[in-house]
Amino acid sequence: MDASTILSRLQFAFTISFHYLFPQLTMGLALLLLILKTLYLLKKDERYNDAVHFWGRIFAITFIVGVVTGLPMEFQFGTNWARFSAYAGDIIAQTLTMEGTYAFFLESAFVGLFLFGEERFGQKMHWVSTFMVWLGTWLSGFFIIASSAWMQHPVGYAVANGRLRLSNYWAVIFNPWILAQYMHTMSGAVITGAFAMAGTGAYYLLARRHDDYARLFVTLGVITGLIASLFQLYPSGDMEGLQVANYQPTKLAAMEGLFQTEKGAGIVIIGQPDAIHGRLDNPIVVPKVLSFLTYRRWSAEVKGLNAFPVDQRPDTIDLLYYSYHIMVGLGTFFIAFMGLAFILLLRKQQLFRTRWMLWILMLLIPFPFIANTAGWFTTELGRQPWIAFGLLPVAQGSSFTLSSGNILFTLIGFVGMYLLLGILYVVLVLYEVLLRGPTPQPKYAEEVVVEGYD
Structure with a gap:
């Protein structure tokens, strides 16, 4: 693989991450x-609507930065990956156009x-x-996943003159790879x-500010976080594992650091892969579990990389190995911590007074970003070569x-621009969280009237 291809991969990995x-x-x-918003309409409690306004502002800031950083992604198909676009553009363009024309338009409007x-x-x-913002956002995610799923498991195509042509649009949209990947994502x-x-x-709660809203945020966050974390494990994670075993056995072997074919293969808790010598150093393995999880038989044969x-x-x-284990390890911790927080929440709301658990919840904020990024690394690196x-x-x-010089120049430019965008984003979010907060702000006109009356 030449230097320009390696740098194109690095640029795409950086910008999409x-x-x-x-x-x-x-x-x-x-x-x-x-x-x-639904709880507000049902309960008529203004706290819920105030929470919608607060998180709506953070949503808007995040949405704008996401749009700006997402624009270069599709352009790179033409600039850095022109041969792929010429070869498979008739198919990939369909799902990307659907995402931009319908889902993104619906979401933005x-x-x-x-x-x-x-x-x-x-x-x-x-x-x-x-509701329509939620629908548009999740539809946008669906069409992006459809594009990724086709690259993982190509369907609905025919070969003509050395290029791929779309032969069955519905086969692409209902690609069997999509469901598990979409649910997991x-x-x-x-x-x-x-x-x-x-x-x-x-x-x-730790800062003793906005107490009523804080309790609402913690309650909804913990309950939803626990449900979603369990859903990540089963069924979505289980379905992902099954389809990887069926369609991409090389990815499965690399994820688990399995170099030699084994019957009754175990699942690796920890270990260091040595690709040069084809082995896993210092492994801690739970016997036969990998065979059961992938083929539903304890003695099933799992092919190794060799x-x-x-x-x-x-x-x-x-x-790939470390990305997968970071994702799985963090997912396991998410279930454990959110499960413990939920138990404390049920016990006469002890969670709101348990400062060490509140510290854990606060410090956990960045880790889902890491886990999701590691998950995408696993998905895309496993598709290689x-x-x-x-x-x-x-x-x-x-x-x-x-x-390679062209690509390196633009990569450095992206790093600089994204760094500035990242700093601006953090400043805006911190302003909303630390300075404005969820408490409703009085309207300027009302303040003028009150001050004039006084």
């Missing part, structure tokens, strides 16, 4: 906003109504706009939103015309 920090939060918050239309159109219409996004909400509420030609194995086994699995190698998908 940074970009996905924002959509995972907006997709998670979209569901939580809908829950809060109703975000404006959600942010500015409440007083003019009333509470029921505001609930409708909140969206539940991961809900975890991010729930942990952000619970952690923010924990901060307010059973496949070298040119068909993932080319970054170490990074293919850009479209089994059809087109990555080395044959990059552009001819870009030199």
Whole structure:
């Protein structure tokens, strides 16, 4: 693989990793906003509506930065991956166009109504706009997953003149790979939103500020976070594992650091892969569990990496292995911590007075971002060396015309611009959380009237 292809991979990995920090939060918050708005209409408690306004502002900031950082992604298909676009563009363009034309348009239109239309159109219409924001956000996620799923498991195509042509649109949309990946991705996004909400509420309780809102944030965040974390394990995680075993056995072997084919293969808790010598150093293994989880038989044979030609194995086994174990390890901790927080919540709301648990909830805020990023690394690195699995190698998908110097120059530019965007985003969110908070602010006109009267 030449230097320009390696740098194109690095640039795409950087830009998409940074970009996905924002959509995972907006997709998670979209569901939580809908829950809060629904509770407001049912309970007529203004705290719920105030919470919608507060998290709606954070949603809007995150949404805008997500749009800005997401724009370069699709352009890179034409600039850095021109041969892939020429080869498979007839298919990939369909799902990406659906995401931009319908889902993103729906989401963007109703975000404006959600942010500015409440007083003019009333509470029921505001609930409708909140629902449509959630629907548009999750539809956008679906079409992006459809694009990724096709690259993982190509379907609905025919080969003509050395290029792929779309032969069955519905086969692409109902690709069997989509369901598990979509459920796993969206539940991961809900975890991010729930942990952000619970952690923010924990901060307010520790700081003895906005106590009523803090209790609401912690309660909803913990309950939703626990449900989503369990859903990540089963059924979505289990379904993901089964389809990887069936369609991408090389990815499964690399994820588990399994170099030799084994009957009754165990699942690795910890260990260090040595790809050069084809072994796993210092492993701690639970016997036979991997065979059961993948094939539902304790003695089932699981193929190791050495059973496949070298040119068909993932080319970054170490990074893939550690990404997978970081994702699974953090997911396990999420279930444990949220389960403990839920127990404390049930015990006469002891959670609100248990400062060490509140500290844990607050400090957990960044870890779902890490887990989701590690999950995407696992998905994409495991597809290697293919850009479209089994059809087109990555080395044959990059552009001819870009030199390594061109790509390095733009990569440095992206790093600089995204750093500035990241700093601006953190400042805006901290302003909302630390200075404004969820307590309603009096309108300027009302303040003028009161001050004039005094």
